[in-house]
Amino acid sequence: MVESWASSEGARRTMLANRRRDTKPELRVRRLLHAAGLRYTVDAPPAPPLRARADIVFSRRRIAVFIDGCFWHGCPTHGVQPKSNETYWRPKLARNRERDTQVTSDLKARGWTVLRFWEHEDPRAVAQTVVAAWLGWDSAYGNTSSPKADTKYLTSSAADPKSN
Ligand SMILES: [Zn+2]
Numbered sequence: 001m002v003e004s005w006a007s008s009e010g011a012r013r014t015m016l017a018n019r020r021r022d023t024k025p026e027l028r029v030r031r032l033l034h035a036a037g038l039r040y041t042v043d044a045p046p047a048p049p050l051r052a053r054a055d056i057v058f059s060r061r062r063i064a065v066f067i068d069g070c071f072w073h074g075c076p077t078h079g080v081q082p083k084s085n086e087t088y089w090r091p092k093l094a095r096n097r098e099r100d101t102q103v104t105s106d107l108k109a110r111g112w113t114v115l116r117f118w119e120h121e122d123p124r125a126v127a128q129t130v131v132a133a134w135l136g137w138d139s140a141y142g143n144t145s146s147p148k149a150d151t152k153y154l155t156s157s158a159a160d161p162k163s164n
Contacts, residue, residue, distance in 0.1 A: 016099045017058075025126075026055055026067040028160065032127035035161035036149045038134055040065075047110050052103040056130070061137040065108055065130055067117045074095055075118045128154050 032041065033056070041057040046064040054064035070078035073098050104114045113133055119124045131149045153161050 001013075003006060025121070025123055028123035029065075029117075029126050029130070031131060031161050032058065032123060033152050035153045036131055036151055038131065038149060046112060047107060050106055050110075052099075052106070054107075058134060061113075061134060062111055063115065063130070063133055063137070066100070066103075066114070067119055067126070068100065068116060069119050073100060073118075075120065076114045077118075078120060088134065124154055 024077060030040075037079065038058070041059060043053055043055060045051060046054050046057045046059070046062075052152045056065035056066050057063075058065075068075070072093070073079070074093050078091070100116070100155060106118065108116050115133060119131075128151075131151060131154065135149055
């Protein structure tokens with residue numbers, strides 16, 4: 001019924017570019033977390049049978065991390081409404097935001113810590129927050145035997161770790 005917004009070549013390129021921007025900051029965050037010694041699952045459903053997937057999951061610690069794309073999730077700074085085919089996109093993007101809110105509350109209700117970030121946020125700051133939550137779990141549960149995080153890459157002057 002609704003003509004796809006992606007039917008024109010320019011629109012399709014814009015959409016693909018948005019998708020790429022969705023993933024790149026997430027990769028940097030993952031690299032930083034990995035270099036800090038944290039191990040996690042990527043793009044996984046944290047709490048089946050809930051179908052929602054999180055970008056980074058720490059199962060045992062029940063921490064779910066979402067790095068939301070500014071376009072798809074309606075970032076207040078960059079989540080501009082597409083001008084073309086507005087009747088198609090406005091409800092679609094609104095539904096994305098509703099689903100985000102629902103997923104967050106479903107996970108919290110099951111005892112999960114939910115960390116949501118925008119893709120435009122500094123990957124180091126994001127990684128620092130995740131590491132803090134990860135370490136907080138240790139102190140909350142009196143666990144002193146698990147490995148400590150190595151935070152040398154999380155300061156702004158450090159070079160990025162090379163690989164994941
Ligand atoms: Zn943004």
